[in-house]
Amino acid sequence: MAGRAMLVALVVIATxxxxxxxxxxxxxxxxxxxxxxxxxxxxxxxxxxxxxxWRADSALADGADHRVDLTGGYYDSGDNVKxxxxxxxxxxxxxxxxxxxxxxxxxxGELGHALDAVRWGADYLARAHASAGGGGGxxxxxxxxxxxDSDHSCWxxxxxxxxxxxxxMVTASSPGSDVAAETAAALAAAAVALTPADANFSSTLxxxxxxxxxxxxxxxxxxxxxxxxxxxxxxxxxxxxxxxxAAAWLYIATGGEEEYSAYIAGATNxxxxxxxxxxxxxxxxxxALFVLQGKLPADGSHAEMKTxxxxxxxxxxxxxxxxGGGGGxxxxxxxxxxWWDSWNNMQYVTLASxxxxxxxxxxxxxxxxxLQCGGGGxxxxxxxxxxxxRSQVDYILGANPETMSYMVGYGSRYPAxxxxxAASLPSIKSSPAKVTCKGGFDYLNKGSPxxxxxxxxxxxxxxxxxxxxxxxxxxxxxxxxxxxxxxxxGILARLLPS
Numbered sequence: 001m002a003g004r005a006m007l008v009a010l011v012v013i014a015t016x017x018x019x020x021x022x023x024x025x026x027x028x029x030x031x032x033x034x035x036x037x038x039x040x041x042x043x044x045x046x047x048x049x050x051x052x053x054w055r056a057d058s059a060l061a062d063g064a065d066h067r068v069d070l071t072g073g074y075y076d077s078g079d080n081v082k083x084x085x086x087x088x089x090x091x092x093x094x095x096x097x098x099x100x101x102x103x104x105x106x107x108x109g110e111l112g113h114a115l116d117a118v119r120w121g122a123d124y125l126a127r128a129h130a131s132a133g134g135g136g137g138x139x140x141x142x143x144x145x146x147x148x149d150s151d152h153s154c155w156x157x158x159x160x161x162x163x164x165x166x167x168x169m170v171t172a173s174s175p176g177s178d179v180a181a182e183t184a185a186a187l188a189a190a191a192v193a194l195t196p197a198d199a200n201f202s203s204t205l206x207x208x209x210x211x212x213x214x215x216x217x218x219x220x221x222x223x224x225x226x227x228x229x230x231x232x233x234x235x236x237x238x239x240x241x242x243x244x245x246a247a248a249w250l251y252i253a254t255g256g257e258e259e260y261s262a263y264i265a266g267a268t269n270x271x272x273x274x275x276x277x278x279x280x281x282x283x284x285x286x287x288a289l290f291v292l293q294g295k296l297p298a299d300g301s302h303a304e305m306k307t308x309x310x311x312x313x314x315x316x317x318x319x320x321x322x323x324g325g326g327g328g329x330x331x332x333x334x335x336x337x338x339w340w341d342s343w344n345n346m347q348y349v350t351l352a353s354x355x356x357x358x359x360x361x362x363x364x365x366x367x368x369x370x371l372q373c374g375g376g377g378x379x380x381x382x383x384x385x386x387x388x389x390r391s392q393v394d395y396i397l398g399a400n401p402e403t404m405s406y407m408v409g410y411g412s413r414y415p416a417x418x419x420x421x422a423a424s425l426p427s428i429k430s431s432p433a434k435v436t437c438k439g440g441f442d443y444l445n446k447g448s449p450x451x452x453x454x455x456x457x458x459x460x461x462x463x464x465x466x467x468x469x470x471x472x473x474x475x476x477x478x479x480x481x482x483x484x485x486x487x488x489x490g491i492l493a494r495l496l497p498s
Contacts, residue, residue, distance in 0.1 A: 025397045026410075028108055031492040033409050034485050035110055037456025038094075038117040040422070041482055043082060043158065044072035044124075049116075054427035054452045058158035059165060062145045066167050070145050073124030078420035078479045080158045081151050084128065084143035085179045085223065085234045088186040089279040090482040091121040092249070093351065095189035096285075097490025100358055102193070104493040114489060115197055122190035122201075125183050126208045130169075139215055143179045143223055144168040148233045155421055155440030159428040162437065168227040172215075176223025180216035181242035182282075184209045188249035206253055213246050217263075237280055240269045245282040248289040264290065270304055273311045275329025276340055277351040279483050284312055288355050292362040313359060314373035316352055317380055317388045335401040335466035336391060342476060345461035346396065346406065347484040353389040354487035357494045360385035386494075393491055396458060401466040408480070409455030416449035417472045419479040423454040424472060444472055458484045 039052040043059045062082070063070030076086045098105065098114050105111040128142040150163045170176030187209035191202040220239065224231035244267055251260035271283025287309040290302065319332050330338040330348070340348045360382040363371065370379040391399075398405040398413070405411035408418055418424070424443050425435055435443075450472075457480035462468040472478055 025394055027492045027495045030397055030407060030410050031108060031110055031489065031496070033407060033456035034489050034492060035113040035117055035456065037454065037485050038074065038120070038482070040454050041074045042120060043075055054429060055422060056159045056428050058161070059145070062165050063142070063167050066142070068130065068142065068167070069127055070142055070167055072120065072127070074121060074482055075158065076483070077481045078418070079148070079151050080156070080161050080421060081146035081148055082144065083230065083234050085182060085230070085236065086279050086481070086483050087121060088125060088179065088182040090486045091118065091125065091186040092182070092189045093354070093483070093486035094118055094121070094489060095186070095193040097354065097487060097493065098193040099189065101490050101493035104496055104498070108493065108496055115194060118190050118193050122187060122194070122205055125187055126205055129183065129208050129212060138172060139211070140169045140171045141176065141180050141183060141212065141215070142167050142169045143176055144227055144230055147229050149229070154437035155444045156435055156437055157422055157425045157428055160435050168229065170223050170226050172219045174226035175219040175221030176226050177216040177220045178236040178239035178242045179223040180212050181239060181246040184212035184216060185242065185246035185249045187212070188246065188253040191253045192249070209250060209253065213250055216243060216246070241271065241282040241286065244270065244286040248286050252289070271308060273308045276348050277355060278348055284309065284355060288358060292359055310371055311374060313356060313371065313385065314377050314380065316356065317385065318373065318377055333464055333466050335395065337395050337400065337462070337466065338392060339464045343460070344481055344484065346458050347481060349392050349396070350458070350484050350487040350491065353392045354490050356385045356389040357491050361494070389491060390495055393488065393495065396488070400462070402462060402468050404468060406459050406462070408457040408459070409453050415459050415470050415478060417447070417470050417478065418450055418454055418457060418459060419472050419475040420450070420454050420457065423450040423452045426451050454480065456485060458488065
């Protein structure tokens with residue numbers, strides 16, 4: 001229990017001077033924890049400033065089978081595989097949070113931690129891209145390290161794992177335009193976020209982003225067809241959303257270069273009214289960047305994007321989208337949570353809430369009094385959009401029928417039996433004896449609190465009727481994900497007093 005006590009003490013010390021706001025939540029403490037979570041998800045050789053002390057170095061030979069350095073990056077959920085598609089989207093969402101709310105993060109004393117989290121992911125993704133001609137083998141992007149099936153057959157700490165660490169890549173002959181474009185978007189967004197602190201590194205990221213965008217445009221094909229082991233875990237439904245999302249970020253990162261303006265203007269599919277914003281559907285994100293940033297070119301697709309985005313937002317706030325069938329795609333649970341799906345529903349909640357917060361701020365900046373909803377839906381003010389986003393954050397932090405915070409470590413009651421290998425097993429620092437592949441399942445089945453607190457993690461979801469079963473074996477509810485936490489960084493920063 002030493003790791004658990006140490007981390008709780010760290011969080012308490014870090015937030016001891018913070019107070020709850022008028023809504024009863026300490027957003028500053030939650031923000032600090034959300035960034036601490038990314039340190040708990042790190043793979044590779046940990047830096048001297050690592051704050052999550054129950055973790056240690058792991059996966060130091062990643063990439064050795066291809067003679068490339070694929071150490072670093074993030075484990076995406078509660079397992080030990082590095083999946084490139086959700087990792088890239090996590091980085092894009094995290095960088096967007098920094099781009100929008102860097103000033104507020106700085107005022108809260110968390111900008112440095114946010115930039116560290118962005119840099120950790122960006123450094124890995126840049127190294128995962130082998131430049132054209134590199135090693136004589138042509139251009140490649142490594143999109144996965146480890147195998148989901150073999151990883152899931154074991155329950156081990158990252159520091160102990162001895163499952164295969166095969167590296168999988170996409171190339172011109174085995175394409176993956178979806179993951180290549182998503183990685184381009186992530187690196188371009190990271191370049192924007194990091195430029196004020198490190199212009200040289202940002203320039204390097206932008207070079208990779210440009211090359212990957214061209215790679216994606218010129219070699220179309222879904223990555224899970226080239227990397228079949230990914231299909232079971234993170235299949236992709238298409239690449240047009242990633243390409244548009246990447247073009248938008250590249251337009252912003254390059255200061256408006258014509259290539260990206262032309263791509264956006266010539267796009268024949270800008271998404272229409274989407275049912276969700278997710279790691280597999282980025283059209284809402286692209287629409288939001290296009291309409292809200294005010295930095296993208298006005299052309300024939302602008303009106304369609306603006307109308308589609310606004311209808312998505314109206315459907316969310318007015319709950320008129322039904323359950324998964326178009327419109328907003330969500331309904332409200334009895335306790336007030338947006339509900340889309342039984343698998344990691346919280347990712348859709350935090351991503352949609354970030355769009356609402358950003359849109360509200362841009363309406364205010366543009367001196368637009370309100371958003372006009374079609375079909376007799378009436379008007380929505382910026383304050384209403386922010387209030388709805390706040391309601392979703394408050395639900396996550398404990399304003400729900402279970403009176404449980406779904407952010408681990410926050411509040412007096414939160415999930416204690418999280419579906420997370422590293423958290424559920426004794427720290428290698430206090431228990432150095434190896435935990436074997438099958439021996440670890442004794443901990444999975446133990447039915448007692450995790451020895452380590454994976455602070456800042458947000459579990460998958462309660463059910464559609466607001467019920468939560470705090471059991472590690474209940475992976476549909478109890479497994480956290482980086483994709484869920486990245487956007488809440490921005491929302492929590494926004495909700496802090498200015």
